[in-house]
Amino acid sequence: MSGNFRKFAFISAIDMDTPSSFSLEMLATYKENSLLEVKSARGGLPNSLWESYSAFANSEGGVIVLGVKENSKDGSLYVEGLDDVHKLLKDFWNMVNNRQKVSCNILTDSMAVPDRIEGKDVIVIRVPRAERTSRPVYVGSDPRTGTYRRNFEGDYHCSIDEVSLMIRDSALVTDDNKLLTDLDVSVFCPDTVKSYRNIFQLIRQNHLWNKEDDAMFLRRIGAVREDKDTGKFHPTVAGLLMFGYEYEITAVFPNYFLDYQENRTNGIYARWTDRITSQSGDWSGNVFDFLLRVIPKLQADLKVPFMFKGNQLNEDTPLHKTVREATVNMLANADFYGRRGVIVQKGADGFRFANPGSMRVSLAEAIQDSASDPRNGVMMKMLAMVKYGERAGSGLQGIFKTWQSVYHCAPKLEVTTSGGVDRTTLTLGFEGHQPDIEAMKLLYDNPDELIEVSDTPKSKGESKDVPQNGESVLQNVPQNNINVLQNEEDIPQNESFDIKKEIVKLINEDLQITREHIAKELNISSKTVGRYLSKLGISWEGHPKTGHWKLP
Known part of the structure; x- marks a missing residue:
């Protein structure tokens, strides 16, 4: 350390x-x-x-x-x-x-x-x-x-x-609750709002807010608020950061910059081989879309198996949660007025999360006492609504506990000041260790009931004692338990696994996508799409024209 x-x-x-x-x-x-x-x-x-x-x-x-x-x-x-x-x-x-x-x-x-x-x-x-x-x-x-x-x-x-x-x-209310009276909801990217609502609906299927139109929904989650003097509605800072276009965000936060850097071979500080930046112009550049793009990349190479409990697949392992929580923690505590921006690095030797701004509590309190005082409290609330981030205050403590248990080395949390600018950096390093799977199992509730399953499908002829269709219906969305098929005969061959994943991905992006559109995107027949939908347990709910896909 x-x-x-x-x-x-x-x-x-x-x-x-x-x-x-x-x-x-x-x-x-x-x-x-x-x-x-x-x-x-x-x-x-x-x-x-x-x-x-x-x-x-x-x-x-x-x-x-x-x-x-x-x-x-x-x-x-x-x-x-x-x-x-x-x-x-x-x-x-x-x-x-x-x-x-x-x-x-x-x-x-x-x-x-x-x-x-x-x-x-x-x-x-x-x-x-x-x-x-x-x-x-x-x-x-x-x-x-x-x-x-x-x-x-x-x-x-x-x-x-x-x-x-x-x-x-020093303010009692976090700065991201501030109302931006010079802006209106046109600064929001509709596709980002749609993605957020889709995930919200998938996780909270019976929630009353799912019936609201976008304008009311955005008010409910704190992205928009009424100006009491004029009666007009305007974005909050949290709403702008979460859903706004990058060029609208930088008009308010000139130093705003999100940067993902990846190098899988030469170490965490080496030149990147994959990169996502908020200013590239080929995507919205906001915080929520950054999370949706970056978290799957961070989690992609975690060398840990998924777990079954009964007929339930838990694809969201403690390590997956830790990497996601570290990313959310970085954004929830970032000072977006600060220089040098938010930087996420993935290397062969671990992960590094850096944000402008110091911690609002002491480092010891944050790690040892579960003290939680996010700089962007409204944003944190929005992310918690779609199960990104911990609202109970156990975020950093949970990160440290999981990483030390599984990799037998301590994360490093530092606040540094250079050129009059504070930065907080969390490093999750492997230090040459492989993950301790048995230690990770102990982090689950009732670990004795778990069945380990590979994160890639097994071909027929391999062990029939372990379920093989390990795809998650809510891929890239934080989850707990997802129903899966139990009938061995219904399990697809390896060559079908990627098709099923792509179908789920398309439906996650658009709950009203047609079967014909899916078939066209994947270059397969509409009948084949129907067969996979049946095996996945995905059904259409409501009117043929105005309804939507319902996931198990």
């Missing part, structure tokens, strides 16, 4: 509310992890104290010790001591509560206390990571000039981009 992550995990172990005595050895450990600032304070509270207070509050927290100095030559620490601890403490509390000095006080009484190190008086100030609603914590009256953060070199002055992101994140 990277040094950055170790640093963030370390700070989570500091109990900010419980005073404890410090030694020089302990301080040296904090210093090594960039969690310590020492100040002389012999002539009173130094001005740099408040820069460090701001920096720790806007980063992952840390400790400030007054009465200790650092040797400028070798970096060693030595205790200088303080003459009047109680006066300095009184001055400190007066200033930290003075809004002309700092923007807010995020400390409790026990976080700034007297202590003794090597027999000399010092003051220990434990600064926690500030809640996002309190950020930016800044010195003076102007956040643009008084906001600091922390890196391995020490305190640094924040860029306008960093300050702007903290201000946006």
Whole structure:
């Protein structure tokens, strides 16, 4: 695991509310992890104290010790001591509560206390990571000039981009709930809306919203909202990102960019051999279509079998879910105002998901405590409605648990800052390991009832103890259990398997596609299409002209 992550995990172990005595050895450990600032304070509270207070509050927290100095030559620490601890403490509390000095006080009484190190008086100030609603914590009256953060070199002055992101994140309502009153629903790609509705209907067949027209449906899911001043309906930021055309999105988010890079042979950072970008112009370029295109590619080469439980096929294995969840997590937490865009990389040694913006909770909280505070909450809700993403807050914790169980190596989650721009990167590396299938089975409910089945069909003459028609009716759509045929005689030969998959794909794309159109697309007869539809258990529901295909 990277040094950055170790640093963030370390700070989570500091109990900010419980005073404890410090030694020089302990301080040296904090210093090594960039969690310590020492100040002389012999002539009173130094001005740099408040820069460090701001920096720790806007980063992952840390400790400030007054009465200790650092040797400028070798970096060693030595205790200088303080003459009047109680006066300095009184001055400190007066200033930290003075809004002309700092923007807010995020400390409790026990976080700034007297202590003794090597027999000399010092003051220990434990600064926690500030809640996002309190950020930016800044010195003076102007956040643009008084906001600091922390890196391995020490305190640094924040860029306008960093300050702007903290201000946006401080709002109680996520930014993607904002109404774009200069736009109307013409910015939406109708095909994307149709794809979303098809998946919604397949997953929630009896949901009342399926009866609504597109205008009302988009209102229901939060993609469109009424302007109370004019009574007109406009897209929300989430709606624009999910369903808009790329050129409409970049008019609002000039730095918006989605990028999928794949290289199957030379490693995750090598030059790509397959690429999808939002600005190519041959597709909509929005977030939802990006997911539909990229997730199947990410999942395509996962070396894990599907599982049967009774007569139910679960094609959505824990590893498939993990890769999907990582992609959704990246988009739900992306700062689309930020530079460098969203980048997904697939290589021979693993996956890498990078997005602009830092985490809105600490990394340790996100991984260990299932804390969930997505930057794009409305978008996350929309994706959860079609079973993309976890609304229960277990996303990152689930990703870490599954990957460590199956590949016996830990994912790496890092937040870095370069050129005044934050980026969050999640790496799921194989580290030379093959997936542990037995460990993966334990991640299912009732693993003893599972039957393993290959992800490719077996030819006749092979074992008849395992079901062979392993295609999923909802291919590329998150699912739980899909009914499959049990009669061995109905199972198609290998050469028919791809045809069945293509039929399902065409119906997924258009629930009202005609049998004749399917036959034309696949260059087979309409009668043959009918035979496959029967074997798949797919039937037509409703009027011959206005009805639709019903999937099992």
